[in-house]
Amino acid sequence: MSMSLQIDAAPTFPLCPIEPAAHIIGQKWTLQIVYFLLDSTSMRFCELQDRLGGVNPSTLSSRLKMLEEEGIVRRTQISAIPPHVEYSLTEKGRTLEDVIRAVTQWSNTWLCGRCS
Template identity: 65%
Template sequence: MPTHPVVLPDELPCPVEAAARIIGRKWTLQIVHRLLNASNKRFCELQEELGGVNPGTLTSRLKMLEDEGLVMREQVSSIPPHVEYSLTDKGRELAPVIAEISDWSQRWVCNEEEKAAEKQLRTA
C-alpha cells in the first residue's frame, strides 16, 4: 500500500465559472442582448444603444466575443466600407439564458429598486 498521497490532476473549472469568464464581464451580456434583437449591427449602433460604453471597452469585448466564437465580424464592401457584427449559432444559444436573467431581474431586482424608491419618496 503506498504511503504517499495520491496527486490528482487539477480539476476542470466549474461550468458556471467557465461561462462567467466569458459572459460575466461588464457590457458583455448587454452586447449579446443587443445583437439578439437584430441581424447585424455596426460598431457605432452598438455604442449608441449601449450608451456610456467606452469605445475601447466595446472593441475589447467584441474581439473577445469573436475569439470565443459568439460573435462574427464581417467587413462589408460598400461605400464607405464598414464592419458589421452578428451572433453565431453559439451566441444565439444565449437567448434563453438572457431571457431567464431578464425574468429574474424583473421579479427580484427591478421590484426591489421600485420598492426602495417608493420608500425613499415616503420618507422624504
Template identity: 45%
Template structure:
C-alpha cells in the first residue's frame, strides 16, 4: 500500500525535503520520542506528556504520522473509546535519528546551563539512544 504524500504536487525536490515534510513541525519528533522511550501509549498519555499542545493539533499530528506509516492506531471497541498508538516497523527505523537528536538537545541545553521542564536522567537518555530496536528479519 503506497502512502499519500500530502502537500506535495509531485516528487519532492530532494530527499531532505521529503524527510522534513514527514517529520517537520514541533510535535512529530516529540511524539516519536515518547513512543520510543515509553512504548505504546494511549491518546491521553501522549497528551499529558506533550506540554503545550492542544488535543486538535495532537490528533492531526498523529493522523499524519499514521498516514506516513510511522505509527499505528489501535482502537478497542469499548465505551469510552480506548485508542493506543505504537511505532510501526518503518517508524522504528527512526530510532537512531530521534534519540540522537534528543541526546544532542540535552547536550546543547547543558552547555548553556539550561534544563528541561521534565527532569531527565542523562545517563538513561544516552542508554536509550544506544539501545537499537530489534527489526524483523526480511529474509
C-alpha cells in the first residue's frame, strides 16, 4: 500500500500519438483503398480489386472488414438487378482526405521515379 513501493515497471514513455492511426494505415493496401474510395462515390469489390492491381481477395476482404469496423468504410448491399455490394467512405473516412493529400503530394514530389 506504500506509495514508495512501486513495482518497477518498464520505463513508461509518453505514448506515440500516431500509434492508433499507424495501426490502421500501416496495414498493407489501406492507403490505396482509401485513395480510390475518395476518388469515387462508391466502388464494388471487383472494381477495387482491379484498381489495386494484384491484391488478393482474402486480403481485400479482411481489409474492408477492418475498415468497416473502424467506421471508415460503409458496406452497402444494393438490391437492384443485378444485386451487388458497394463500398464507400463514411464521414470519418472522408476526413482522411488530408492524410491522403499529404501522402500523394510527398509521393509525387519525392518518389515519382517509380511511377512508370
